[in-house]
Amino acid sequence: MIRRLLIGAACCCNLVAATVDAQTSTVQTGRIEVAGGGGLFSGGQLGNSDASLRANALTPAPYRLFTTTSSFATTPLVEGRVSVAVSRRLAVEGRFGFSRPELRTSISADAEAGNSITAVERIDRYMIDGGVTFTLDDLRWGELVPYAAGGVGYLRELHEGQMLIQQGHSYHVGGGVRRRLFVHDRRVVKSGGVRGDVRVYLLSGGAAFDTATHARVAVSGSFFVGF
Amino acid sequence: MTAAQRRVTLVCLIALLMLASRPAAAYLNLSEDVRGQVVRLKWNTTPRWFASNRSIPRVSASDFQAAVARAFATWQAVPTASLSLQFVGFTSAAPFEDDGISVLGFESRPELERVLGATDFVIDTVTGEIVESDIFFNSAFEWSVAPGGTSAAFDLQSVATHEIGHFLGLGHSALGETETNPEGGRRVLASGAVMFPIAFGRGNTADRELQPDDIAGISDLYPASAFRARTGVLRGRVRRNGQPVFGAHVIAFNPATGESIGGFALGADGDFQIAGLTPGPHVVRVEPLDDADVESFFDRGVDTNFAVTFYERLFVAPAGGVGEHIDVGVRPK
Numbered sequence: 001m002i003r004r005l006l007i008g009a010a011c012c013c014n015l016v017a018a019t020v021d022a023q024t025s026t027v028q029t030g031r032i033e034v035a036g037g038g039g040l041f042s043g044g045q046l047g048n049s050d051a052s053l054r055a056n057a058l059t060p061a062p063y064r065l066f067t068t069t070s071s072f073a074t075t076p077l078v079e080g081r082v083s084v085a086v087s088r089r090l091a092v093e094g095r096f097g098f099s100r101p102e103l104r105t106s107i108s109a110d111a112e113a114g115n116s117i118t119a120v121e122r123i124d125r126y127m128i129d130g131g132v133t134f135t136l137d138d139l140r141w142g143e144l145v146p147y148a149a150g151g152v153g154y155l156r157e158l159h160e161g162q163m164l165i166q167q168g169h170s171y172h173v174g175g176g177v178r179r180r181l182f183v184h185d186r187r188v189v190k191s192g193g194v195r196g197d198v199r200v201y202l203l204s205g206g207a208a209f210d211t212a213t214h215a216r217v218a219v220s221g222s223f224f225v226g227f
Numbered sequence: 228m229t230a231a232q233r234r235v236t237l238v239c240l241i242a243l244l245m246l247a248s249r250p251a252a253a254y255l256n257l258s259e260d261v262r263g264q265v266v267r268l269k270w271n272t273t274p275r276w277f278a279s280n281r282s283i284p285r286v287s288a289s290d291f292q293a294a295v296a297r298a299f300a301t302w303q304a305v306p307t308a309s310l311s312l313q314f315v316g317f318t319s320a321a322p323f324e325d326d327g328i329s330v331l332g333f334e335s336r337p338e339l340e341r342v343l344g345a346t347d348f349v350i351d352t353v354t355g356e357i358v359e360s361d362i363f364f365n366s367a368f369e370w371s372v373a374p375g376g377t378s379a380a381f382d383l384q385s386v387a388t389h390e391i392g393h394f395l396g397l398g399h400s401a402l403g404e405t406e407t408n409p410e411g412g413r414r415v416l417a418s419g420a421v422m423f424p425i426a427f428g429r430g431n432t433a434d435r436e437l438q439p440d441d442i443a444g445i446s447d448l449y450p451a452s453a454f455r456a457r458t459g460v461l462r463g464r465v466r467r468n469g470q471p472v473f474g475a476h477v478i479a480f481n482p483a484t485g486e487s488i489g490g491f492a493l494g495a496d497g498d499f500q501i502a503g504l505t506p507g508p509h510v511v512r513v514e515p516l517d518d519a520d521v522e523s524f525f526d527r528g529v530d531t532n533f534a535v536t537f538y539e540r541l542f543v544a545p546a547g548g549v550g551e552h553i554d555v556g557v558r559p560k
Contacts, residue, residue: 049482051510053404053417054438056427063404063417068482068510105482107510107537111404114535119510121541163545164459164506207508209483 028085032227035081035195039220041099041125046070046209066110070209072123072216075101079220089135093149097127097218103207121160123207129153129170141177148175149199157206168205174198178224191226266355268348269396269448273311274360276394277318279332283366286333286383288317290372295331298387301437302395307446307454307503310395322361323347329359329394331387333366343368343386343426346393362390369429378430385427385434392422397444399424399524401476401516402489419487420444424524439486443503459504459544461490463553464497465513467533471497472557474529476516479509479542491524504544511538513555533557 048069052062076099083093101123108116131151139146155168176197183191197220204213276299278292286294296314303310315328322330336342342365349359364370364386371377372384402419415425420440427434437445446454465475475492477499490501492513515531516524536557544550 046482049485051478051480051487051512052485053402053419053487054433055417056415056431065404065419065478065487066480066512068480070482103508103541105508105510105541107512110512110535110537112514112535114512114514114537117537117539119537119539119541121508121543159508159543160541161543161551163548163550164543166507209507 029087031085031190033081033083033085033091033191033224034227035083035222035224036079037195037220037222038076038078039197039218041075041077041097041101042217043072043074043101044214044216046072046103046214049209064109064111066107066114068105068107070103070105073102073104075099075125077218077220079222081222081224083133089137091133091135092130093133093151094130095128095151095153097125097129099125101125123160124158124162125206126156126158127153127170127201128156129172131172135178136175143179144177145179146175146177149173149197155203155206159207166205166207168203168208170204171202172199172218174200174218188227189225193224194221195224196221267396267448268350268355268357271354271356273313274329274357274394275313275315276329276331277315277320279321279330280317280319281321281333281366283333283370285377285380286370286372291333291383292317294372294384295387295391298384298391298435301388301435302391302445305437305442305445307442307451307458308449309451310445310449322363324361325349327359329361331362331390332364333370334363335366336363337367339365339367343381344390346390357396360394362387362394364390371430376430376432381426381429382432382435385421385432388434388437389421389426392441392445395445396448397422397441400440400444400489401491401524402438402440402478402487439484440488443488443501447502454503456547457506458502459506459546460549461499461501461504461509461511461542461544461553462549463499463511463542463555464494465492465499465555465557466497467530467557467559471495472530472533473497474516474525474531475499475533475557476514477501477555478512478514479504479544480512481505481507481509481544483507493525506544506546508541508543511542511553511555512536513538513557515560532559534560 050067051065055063079097081095083091085091103121103123104118106118129151133147133149136146150173153170155170157166176195178195180193199218201216202213280288282288299312303312320326320330322332344364346362348357350357369380370383371380376382400420400422403423404416406416420438421434422441461479465472478487478489479501480487484505490499492499514535515533516529538555
């Protein structure tokens with residue numbers, strides 16, 4: 001049943017797979033692979049911030065007018081990848097990701113009993129990163145071949161209304177598994193399959209409220225074809 | 228004084244403890260109705276000021292001049308404002324005289340038992356330009372110019388910083404909190420602007436330093452070249468049941484910087500505008516000036532029949548220009 005579903009998915013990508021060849025992890029140097037898919041990008045806290053006033057005291061502690069707690073919500077993610085094999089196991093990979101997380105700021109403890117609400121806005125998040133993937137042949141499990149990945153990237157976040165762009169950068173480490181569904185040595189599209197990725201991103205800058213580095217997790221699945 | 232000039236008196240700073248006031252928000256530009264147009268009062272030439280040669284106990288004329296000069300320098304040092312100020316010298320002239328020169332000095336006004344200082348103006352009623360401004364400091368109170376303040380006296384530099392804000396064309400900010408005294412009246416708990424109308428207590432020197440609301444206000448009035456390009460403007464309106472709310476106080480709070488800057492809904496349609504916002508998301512809070520000393524801000528009544536309300540979206544201030552217009556609906560109390 002699993003195999004039938006995977007074949008169906010491959011057909012959706014306009015790939016004709018007459019047979020599913022035996023899985024192989026060997027890749028010719030210079031071969032290009034293109035992948036597209038989607039997943040989830042985790043949210044996370046952005047911290048607390050008080051609207052404070054200067055207190056009327058000789059040793060003043062700030063007077064809090066109200067307090068805010070901000071966070072990014074977990075959001076769906078779409079992504080595309082291009083990789084080039086530089087050896088049997090090592091590939092250089094570029095990735096483009098897009099997501100639209102909601103920035104949520106919860107407001108509470110108003111000094112004048114103002115309503116407690118969560119104010120929101122939608123962020124358009126673009127990520128372009130580059131890195132390497134290293135195939136872990138020794139750890140293959142059946143037809144699933146694991147790999148490790150790491151790299152750096154550029155973060156571009158557009159606030160609602162497209163009136164403000166904030167930029168940052170990212171580092172990521174992670175890995176995943178690949179399963180090749182077909183191989184055609186004599187066609188333009190020489191192979192195809194699916195892959196699953198889990199990555200930990202360390203983001204700094206962008207729409208974050210501070211200069212700290214924030215860890216986020218991206219989980220995604222993709223279809224890939226090799227040329 | 229010519230026929231086109233008019234003296235406008237603004238009593239600005241009121242001593243602690245007794246004034247009825249409520250917290251609110253925002254810098255406010257002084258303005259005048261000039262031939263049917265509301266014109267912001269400001270200097271179009273370099274203000275030249277004189278220091279009175281009157282001394283009082285513990286404050287010599289030179290001490291006075293030095294403290295006031297530091298206060299002027301505080302405003303002049305705002306990087307996003309373009310201000311040029313010039314000290315001319317000492318004078319035997321008193322503040323509030325129609326003498327064509329701007330004089331700052333002490334005056335004994337014991338009958339003004341809540342007034343630490345006041346600023347008045349001569350304006351050109353054709354252009355709205357300030358052509359003269361005087362400040363008096365009430366020597367009926369104890370004053371200090373000590374670097375760290377003196378517990379029994381009001382800090383001259385702090386009060387001068389407030390009054391010079393008026394001298395330059397700023398009105399009062401309502402960004403502050405007060406409480407009722409058991410014996411009557413109110414005292415200020417905290418403020419978010421040097422331009423808050425109620426002074427801190429004796430010995431407190433905190434208002435020697437400007438706050439973001441003051442900086443936005445002076446920069447909006449005398450913008451340096453980069454100010455408009457690097458900061459954003461919030462425009463919107465406050466309405467209750469579809470009707471404009473006049474005089475509502477609006478605070479824009481930036482969670483990333485902790486800055487609060489405000490404005491008032493003064494337009495016919497409940498419109499407001501707040502300039503000088505650091506680019507990024509802002510929480511917008513609207514509150515009534517319900518039991519405030521409204522006369523410290525406006526010469527007409529304001530609508531206070533609504534509850535404190537937060538706007539349900541985050542407002543994003545752009546880096547230069549005006550962000551998306553917002554409509555804040557408030558509920559009746």
